[in-house]
Amino acid sequence: DTGVSQNPRHKITKRGQNVTFRCDPISEHNRLYWYRQTLGQGPEFLTYFQNEAQLEKSRLLSDRFSAERPKGSFSTLEIQRTEQGDSAMYLCASSLTWTGGSNQPQHFGDGTRLSIL
Amino acid sequence: AQTVTQSQPEMSVQEAETVTLSCTYDTSESNYYLFWYKQPPSRQMILVIRQEAYKQQNATENRFSVNFQKAAKSFSLKISDSQLGDTAMYFCAFMNLTKGTSYGKLTFGQGTILTVHP
Numbered sequence: 001d002t003g004v005s006q007n008p009r010h011k012i013t014k015r016g017q018n019v020t021f022r023c024d025p026i027s028e029h030n031r032l033y034w035y036r037q038t039l040g041q042g043p044e045f046l047t048y049f050q051n052e053a054q055l056e057k058s059r060l061l062s063d064r065f066s067a068e069r070p071k072g073s074f075s076t077l078e079i080q081r082t083e084q085g086d087s088a089m090y091l092c093a094s095s096l097t098w099t100g101g102s103n104q105p106q107h108f109g110d111g112t113r114l115s116i117l
Numbered sequence: 118a119q120t121v122t123q124s125q126p127e128m129s130v131q132e133a134e135t136v137t138l139s140c141t142y143d144t145s146e147s148n149y150y151l152f153w154y155k156q157p158p159s160r161q162m163i164l165v166i167r168q169e170a171y172k173q174q175n176a177t178e179n180r181f182s183v184n185f186q187k188a189a190k191s192f193s194l195k196i197s198d199s200q201l202g203d204t205a206m207y208f209c210a211f212m213n214l215t216k217g218t219s220y221g222k223l224t225f226g227q228g229t230i231l232t233v234h235p
Contacts, residue, residue: 033223035223041228042208043162056222093223095221105152106223107164110161
């Protein structure tokens with residue numbers, strides 16, 4: 001079990017630029033979640049995938065945000081035309097959901113910290 | 118929609134003593150999990166303990182135990198024999214298990230910073 005891996009760990013970019021983050025979940029986990037965490041606050045849900053299907057998106061996820069999980073393995077989160085308010089830690093988590101519906105706990109990655117200049 | 122409230126922004130405790138962190142939640146669902154996660158400074162979020170709502174017995178994991186009061190919608194975390202390594206931000210989290218728009222995702226509280234002093 002190598003854990004959830006996120007890259008890069010830190011990203012500094014100028015306002016208006018596009019950024020893309022990558023998440024590699026634990027290999028057998030079929031669910032993958034993205035959360036956003038601002039300083040001193042709890043994480044807020046953005047979106048999640050079951051295998052390759054994106055099942056839910058939060059209203060926090062504006063049109064500038066897009067997430068993909070091709071082939072149900074790694075996932076990418078892209079932010080276009082970044083704004084100051086996008087500065088945050090972006091966390092990825094994965095879990096295993098049995099066909100019977102039992103949800104196993106989510107395992108988190110170290111996160112990608114985004115700073116917008 | 119669910120809400121999770123942690124009313125203690127910061128707590129401190131002496132090493133080897135016991136501390137209790139508070140959490141309340143609001144939901145109309147009947148089938149859910151509650152969690153406590155620990156986030157050390159600049160480190161990854163780690164699951165501390167989990168409680169299934171249908172279980173009356175309080176969960177325990179070594180030095181960590183919960184007091185789950187379903188009717189009061191309260192879910193506190195007790196840390197016994199506190200250690201320096203327990204210093205972290207602690208988050209209470211809710212997961213709805215009833216099929217619907219919030220199924221399976223975590224709703225977090227604002228967090229409590231716990232400092233363990235030597």
